[in-house]
Amino acid sequence: MTEQGEGGTPPGPSLPTPESFPFPYPKPYDIQLQLMQTVFRAIEDGRIAIVESPTGTGKSLSLLTSTLTWLSAHTRRQTHSFEDALRAQLRADDHDDPEWVIEHSVKARLGELRSIQEAKNERLRRAREKERKIRQGNVKGAFRSLAGAQKKKLKVEQGKDDKTQRGDREAEEEYLPDDKDQDQGEDQDGPYLSKEVRELMSKYEASRPKAHQDEEEEEDAPKIYYTSRTHTQLRQLTSELLKTSFPVDRSLDILNQDPSSHEVGSTGVSLVPLGSRKQLCISDKVRALAKGSGGDERMNEACLDMQKSGKPRCRYLPAKGEEGAMLDARDAILASVKDIEDIVTSGKELHVCPYYSTRRAVKQSQIVTLPYNLLLQKNAREALDIKLKDQVVVIDEAHNLIDTLLSIHSTSLTSLHLSTAISQLTQYLARFKNRLAPLHAIWIKQVLSVLQGLLRVCLCFKETYKGTGEILDVNTLMEQVGGGNDQVNPMELVKYLKESKLARKISGFSEHLAEQAQAKEPKTARSASARHASIAAFHVVETFLLSLVDAKDDGRVLLSLDELPSGSTVVTIKYVLLNPAERFREVVEQARSVVLAGGTMEPISDFLQQLFPTIPRDRFATLSCSHVIPKENLLTQVVRVGPRKTEFEFKYSNRDNENLLTELGAVIQSTIGLVPDGVVIFVPSYAFLDKVKAFWTKSGLLTKLGDKKELFFEPQTSGDADSIVRDYALSISSCQAALTSGEKSKKTGALLFAVVGGKLSEGINFSDSLGRCVIMVGLPFANVGSIELQERMRYVEGLPGNGPEASREMYENLCMRAVNQSIGRAIRHANDYATILLVDKRYASPRIKNKLPKWIGEDVKIQQDFTSVARGLAGFFREKREKANRGRE
Known part of the structure; x- marks a missing residue:
């Protein structure tokens, strides 16, 4: 076992002993104790930990125990710090107040906070009692009555919506581009309020007592964001958590406890598993769209579409101002540890959307589990309202981290996508040219011109193809697009695409036309997969354009000629990210501490060189455990x-x-x-x-x-x-x-x-x-003839302080990481x-x-x-x- 970590950080509290770590087994292995102490100290000191613990050594349990032990200590410390800071602030505000007045004010404020905490504990107690009744088969008075009322109400509303018939021209209005600050549904005030009225409303909201403000404004509780590669691995983490002493004992009859005995954290750790709509949606109508290519995007569009003003609302999403069911669903998630399947079942019982109820539960949770792509992509974090500031991030199975960052930030499209998107946009312009505002018409023609330029680049490459691919930087690509498009500000173009939601409008309109065509000619309609691919074409193009804007100088564009199953050829344009550190920088800078853990993290030099090139080495703590087997x-x-x-x-x-x-x-x-x-x-x-x-x-x-x-x-x-x-x-x-x-x-x-x-x-x-x-x-070894690999090696070689040896090191490390993963399949537990x-x-x-x-x-x-x-x-x-x-x- 090897452990490293130079000085430079002020010493924190003494490390917990084996007895103070609440490990679920009588005596942890020495390597488990070492891992827990390393992770605990790294979080306390705000460092980056890279730990290797072979599969079968209890890595997940050790990570959970160490992170939650630190979180518990930190929460208690925050409570005492707040009291001391409040007392000091009151003394500074008014030097003339006697000490008994200050103490009275402190006690009053602490009493308010205690009341808030007791109210939260009471909510969770009621939620656990409902669970207990369900486990005993007594569902009446638990979820059913509320769900029944919700269903009845929504059936009436749905009936009204079904009776509403609109003409084609009126229905097509929804495909017009959105304006900046345009009403997007009931979550905004709409276009009818003046600027002055909006300012008055803002002042009113700011002046309201904290207890009466919307609960969405509450601050994030300190928490652990725990991410891994797949939902299956995260589900295993949930089962490991239930082995520890941190969750509430779900078999315990909470009613027999004295409510006044609750202290902060005494209600147990709350875990929220985040997932996509594909995992959490319970609407049969929306889930039907998940089948076939482009299903995820189609589900997202359909869900968002049903939240717009004037549209039939999803029956599982309560309207603003009628959120009692949503809050009950949130409390049910927080009340006890559940995996995604449990939450989906609970959502069906409550008749409330699990996707949005999990998002409502995040701020009050202590641990949030989510797959890599939801944490590593800035757009995904913003969509989920994930705030990493001063939180702890644990990335398990982190041997994949560099490749994952490069993969999820690399995008490609084909000349076929471009042809389809151009056709859709041309058809869209022809239909709506007389209804588009002048600004929208100008921008849409500009988008069309850029797409036509990209297609010309593809055709030119195909005509001059010499058997190998071509590499361009983003500026060179835009110059080759021609027609003055190299002068286009890509940032402004992408900003317009986001604000206007043009991809959603084009895809929705294309689907509308496809449905009309199928109704007229059902026998000649294309297959569902081909239809979905066509509808999703503009989304693919938009994603590629977003990548170009985010490219900076750490990405390249690769052109290649690929053969389709039909025998024809298609040109592929691929944006390739070369520098994972830039995309990971925000996570590292915002989080209090980042823990990278895996069964096979060697060679560790890749992480230091490619993910953390500018971070001082004294901010790292590394641990490589031996195995628990003899x-x-x-x-x-x-x-x-x-x-x-x-x-x-x-x-x-x-x-x-x-x-x-x-x-x-x-x-x-x-x-x-x-x-x-x-x-x-x-x-x-x-x-x-x-x-x-x-x-x-x-x-x-x-x-x-x-x-x-x-x-x-x-x-x-x-x-x-x-x-x-x-x-x-x-x-x-x-x-x-x-x-x-x-x-x-x-x-x-x-x-x-x-x-x-x-x-x-x-x-x-x-x-x-x-x-x-x-x-x-x-x-x-990877194919060294790959132009993508060659470009990546050149990029690493050109980094400050690097040379030819760095690219060789990276090439060997790619190979050895794959070897280590494969041979690590053999030993899986202590007696193996x-x-x-x-x-x-x-x-x-x-x-x-x-x-x-x-x-x-x-x-x-x-x-x-x-x-x-x-x-x-x-x-x-x-x-x-x-x-x-x-x-x-």
Whole structure:
């Protein structure tokens, strides 16, 4: 285990001891205690923590315990600090007041705050009581009565809306561009109030007592924003939280408690899981739009459309001024720890939108879980009203962070998108030219001119294509657009697109025309997916233009020629982000502390160089944990040569070498004869996997391997991956059952071929018998011929203080991070055991070996011949069998 962190920060409070961390198990492992102390100290000192804790070491529990322990201490400290600050302020305001007057004022103010807290506790108590009744089956008087009244009311309103019929011309008014500050629904005052009236209303709101102001104005409670890659990983976090002592015991009868005994935080931690409409929407009408391409965007548009004035309102979203149901839904979320599925169920019971009720609950919560893209994109944070100022951000599975930042800020569109968008915009102009305000007409013609210029760039590239792509900076692209468009202010253009909501208007109008066409010619209507893709075309174009505006000098535009399934070609224009640090800067600057955590964070140098190039190194705390398994439960060997002394070096140029493939086959054949149960082999690419399958089928080796273990191969379609893993596990179980029953069987388990960076290299656990041996074939370096990778390497090389060595380091780190993720699939808990074979002589070099996780790299055995490898495997599993036999005696 290694821990770093230079001085420079004033010392905070002493670190909690094992006894003071409320860990859910009697005694945490030493590495768990180290991780909790490192994270606690980093948050207290306002530092950036980068921690590596292998899967199976209780990383999630350690992160939750340390962050919530700090939050609890911080909340208590804030309460005392507020009292002292209030007393000092009162003394400063009036020096003549006697001490008893000041103390009386302090007590009065604290009493007000206590009343607010008690009111909140009472609300949550009632919400938990409703949950208790539901669990007991007594739903009457809990949610049903309120939901019934809400349904009845909304049915009447819906009936009125359904009876309203409008002519086509009147209906099309909604597709006109919005004006700046135009009424967007009941959330704004509308266009009918004068400036003077608005100012008076603002003064009135400011003068109202705090207790009577809208609850949306409340300040954010101190909280932890906890993000990971997928909702599945966040759901696992929720289940881990329920193991701790922080949540309220949901089986507890709250009514038997003395309400006056509640203190701040005594109601338990409140967790709010944020998701998209796709996860949380309960409207059948809106959810139907999620099917097919462009579904997410169509759902968003439909939801926002139903909030406009004069439009049929979503039946699950209470109107302004009638928000009792929404507040009840918010309190139900805060009352006890729930995952997204629980909240959706609760929303259906209450007949209230879970998407908006979770957003209302964020400010009062202590921990908010959300997937990467909702935290890392500024637009998403603004849409969700996420304020990171002085809050704690924990990013789990952070080995993906750099790639995720680059991916979500890179956008592409094709010449087909441009042609469709131009056609839609031309049709739109023709229909509405006499109804557009002059300013809108000017801007829309300008947008059309830019799109036509981009299409000309695509056609020119296609005509002069020389077999390779082309790289441009944003300024060069705008110059090539021509027609004076290089003089257009992209910032103003994008500002207009946002204010006018032009993409939504164009898409809505296009869908309106498509529905009319389908009604007239139902038999000739296009497929739903093609129709959705067409309608979403302008959104794709808008997203690309937004990227160009945000490009600064850290992005490039790539032009390439791609072949469609139909055989025709299309030009792709892709904006590629090169500098993830700029997009991550706001998170780092606003948050009190940022914690990056993962099972395999090595090589850490990439994070320091690419994410935090300007941050002083004394602001970092790093920790690399060893594993909780005993050292004898893991054997890692570098296989330099095969049984016939052929040296392994799977460079791209060597991958067609039949001697090398034959030698690799001999290694695998020998290995599966020594290893029981499951063996997983990771190869560099799908192309390489197809090559070895074809060659070994021809040589007959694949049949020999199949006689010993049942063979499985990773599919290229993600939908089939789960079934392959399930069949692989069942095959191993069947072999174990046959062995236990004394049946004779040639097969000793199963053999699974997987691809580095594929569906099985991350998120799948090959624990216990599923992964007694992991074989890594070669080093999966990215294609150095990729113009995108070349440009990224040039960018890193050109950063201040860098040179050619920096780009080489980045290239190696990309490879080794993928390797570390794959081999980390083997050991998944404290009692697991496995062996790892690294089949390539380059793993023996110090440069590569040092980029392995510490818990693997420290004990790697570099074998000079295959006999030593086989002897190591045989001895490892013999010792495990003998230990198991002793345990049964």
